Amino acid sequence: MTDILIKNLPILVVLCPLMMSLFLVLISNAFISWILTLLTTVLTFILSILLFQEVQTHTYISYALGNWAPPLGIEYVIDKVSIIPIIIISSISLLSTIFSYKLMPFDVGQSSISKVYSLWLLAIAGLIGLVTTGDAFNLFVFLEISSLASVALVAMGAKKDKQALVAAYNYLIIGAVGATLYVIGVGLLYSITGTLNMEDLSNKVKEIDNNRALIAGFGFMITGIMVKAAVFPLHIWLPRAYSYAPSAVSVLLAATATKASLYILARILFSIFNISDDLIIITLNYVILPLSILAMFAGTIMAIYEKDIKRLLAHSSIAQIGYITLAFSIGSNASIAAGFIHMFNHALIKGGLFMAITSIGYYLQKRITINTLSGLGRQMPITFFCFILCSLSLAGLPLTAGFISKLYLIKATISSEGIWIVFLILISSALSLIYLWKMIEVLWLHENTKKIIINENPSIYISLLIITFLNIYFGLDASLIVNNSESAANTLMGFSK
């Protein structure tokens, strides 16, 4: 029995949330559907931990769906690279499911809970499938599954604010354009190589040089995925979608959705195509590098001027995505490792911040802008404490997870790009302190004029405490993340040679 389990781990980790999301359609009781969702996410988390252990010994696990041999059939690949986003997605989905217990009924109403959890698991299944699959077209299918489910989840915010419908519509249209661009790119590559399997594709792409269709296909794929990953000028859908979504959905999406797409971006850049190829070098140096730097500043500056807190955090996400793509664009082993480190840490940080802010929103029963926060820090010490630690982690102060990612990013940048990019990174981190301080100041130093009494609810802050603890823990002992990210980067770069 255990060998069946171990052998089928790559598919089970996708199948578990996918099948449960179908079962949940049949259940109408809100509490039972929450329990089942929780069990499913726990099981998915356990499966992904088992998978993590398997990858330590086998390094490369290939799973042929339906027993059709890989270049022809669909292949699921778990290696040291794809295990990182799998762990991120499964752990965050577990934490945000615990977090959603009180908030989901409050946001979407008791009657539609079980349908929302069905979509919730479908989105998780889509995201995990996205990173497990080794087939370029199957990836498109999962891209659509995850983004359609997240669009519907965002639209569920309409019970509280009708703006959520506009946000969801924007997300739907822009996301569909992105997915279409990606599939056009896959089509072009298929027309010249005749294969959809990523590993096979990378072998065949090496033999072709200077083919227009190849360049066009690459361009389409990269642009499509950049839309999904919200890389700077293509980020328009993100702030609205994250800020009008139901609270728990914001947490889940902010921490996982763009990470999966960033992983795909890295896969296309470094494993399907070759890093030593001129095409990739030009793309990295003249497209992704400048856009990342713009993202770092544009995201931060938009966040400084923003009054609505959820939207502020969404803008700051754009800047943080900028750091990750910056790390990829430098293109050395150390910098790609730094990108993966920040991918993991940013999931923890942004997950924590969104949890803190949305739980304040739950206590106040309204949408929170910077003014409604005044003086509330004293009313809710636990939430505020977690909020402040996550903010410090976002700014990259020592002893937090954010510091580790900034440290490795800067180390990698100095050794290959020179000092000016380091300066830009430091300036934008310093700028991010402005908006963080703005929130902390209002929360703590202003007087509480309205005399609101708030009782913090353990079922809400338990997952916030866990995620804050992880922020601190991985700031003190980062060896787990750093080692795995480094072996991920080595695998990714070795793949292309």
Place this chain on the structure above:
Amino acid sequence: MHKNPILRVCTKILFAPIILFGLYVQFHGDFGPGGGFQAGVIVASAFILYTIVFGLEKGKKLFPSNINLLLLALGGIIYGGVGIASIFLGEEFLSYNPLGSTPQSGQHIGILLVEFGVGLTVSNVMIALFNAFISFKSGKAS
């Protein structure tokens, strides 16, 4: 529209042959052109035609929306269930070989079940989408 006798009679005459044709396409799928997607749409079109002619209320009486939802999920569960069954029989997910006594019959059984699941889901999604769109009144979805 439901007062027009020609439409009513024609719909009643056509209803069964459409479903029959849907079933033909469904079970023809493993030998030639056809399969769950096409058959699902054809079967759904019978119910959609009925709803267009007789109105939403009668359409829902013929095919209640809770059954619609149940079958919609059930199709996916059948598809996944076939895959899980082959995992328990010791092969990869969706490998049909162990389902029958010989690999050939296993493939046969597997593809029929999977296509049945696909057909069920596709037809019910079509009906559910159609019902959702026509029950949309200006400014308010029911």
